[in-house]
Amino acid sequence: MKIDPGVHLIASGRFGFDLSDPFDCNVYLFEADGGYVMFDTGAGRDPERILEVMRGDGLEPSDLRHILLTHAHSDHSGGAAALRNETGAEIWAGHATAAVVTSGDEEALSLPAARQAGVYPLDYRYHACQVDRLFEAGKTLEFKPYRVQVIATPGHSDDHVSFLVEAPGKRYLVSGDAIFFGGRIVLQHTPDCSVPKSIASIEKLGTIPFEALLPGHMAFSLNNGSRHVEAALEVIRHFGCPPTLS
Numbered sequence: 001m002k003i004d005p006g007v008h009l010i011a012s013g014r015f016g017f018d019l020s021d022p023f024d025c026n027v028y029l030f031e032a033d034g035g036y037v038m039f040d041t042g043a044g045r046d047p048e049r050i051l052e053v054m055r056g057d058g059l060e061p062s063d064l065r066h067i068l069l070t071h072a073h074s075d076h077s078g079g080a081a082a083l084r085n086e087t088g089a090e091i092w093a094g095h096a097t098a099a100v101v102t103s104g105d106e107e108a109l110s111l112p113a114a115r116q117a118g119v120y121p122l123d124y125r126y127h128a129c130q131v132d133r134l135f136e137a138g139k140t141l142e143f144k145p146y147r148v149q150v151i152a153t154p155g156h157s158d159d160h161v162s163f164l165v166e167a168p169g170k171r172y173l174v175s176g177d178a179i180f181f182g183g184r185i186v187l188q189h190t191p192d193c194s195v196p197k198s199i200a201s202i203e204k205l206g207t208i209p210f211e212a213l214l215p216g217h218m219a220f221s222l223n224n225g226s227r228h229v230e231a232a233l234e235v236i237r238h239f240g241c242p243p244t245l246s
């Protein structure tokens with residue numbers, strides 16, 4: 001689904017637009033670097049559906065060059081192995097995310113507990129994936145015509161990063177699970193989830209100007225997207241914790 005010039009939503013699950021498998025996060029694709037750059041992968045239960053959505057948008061899957069991961073959670077990285085195999089795209093991740101994605105360590109993903117809690121079906125399995133390229137928070141990557149700043153945004157999980165995708169005239173914040181429409185966040189009973197880190201990350205995002213907010217679930221905003229960060233900051237200023245999605 002084309003959402004802006006050169007920008008597509010190619011997966012979105014039950015907490016979004018029901019475009020692909022119900023357990024998928026929102027997956028965004030930018031036309032860049034003579035092909036495509038994609039952010040996150042969905043859960044990997046139905047990667048063929050994501051390729052079908054691409055084809056429906058006139059996008060050739062073999063032109064997918066790069067897949068950047070916000071964090072390791074299964075709904076964001078579980079499709080990496082299949083999409084890498086199908087398209088030949090390189091997988092990019094931060095060091096901590098790469099360690100989990102490469103090993104496929106389900107405990108590190110809190111996946112057994114998530115299955116028991118009904119967050120994923122009992123038969124869902126994570127497919128480990130080789131990570132081809134590592135990035136550091138604070139660095140800027142070039143995928144012409146875009147510059148992509150990697151921003152450390154721990155809190156939802158300790159390995160979490162967001163991406164500021166900058167083109168002439170427009171900046172997109174790909175925020176993963178760090179901040180959502182309406183200023184919501186996702187806190188979970190997992191060992192590496194932290195309220196103080198989440199709030200510090202939102203305060204950091206509040207210092208970064210951008211127009212479009214492209215979060216990992218629910219609706220996105222194509223203009224005035226920073227109002228959602230501002231909504232969370234308004235709660236934080238009153239000594240509160242932004243409301244959680246689940």
Ligand SMILES: [Zn+2]
Pocket residue numbers: 071073076156157177
């Ligand atoms: Zn997550």
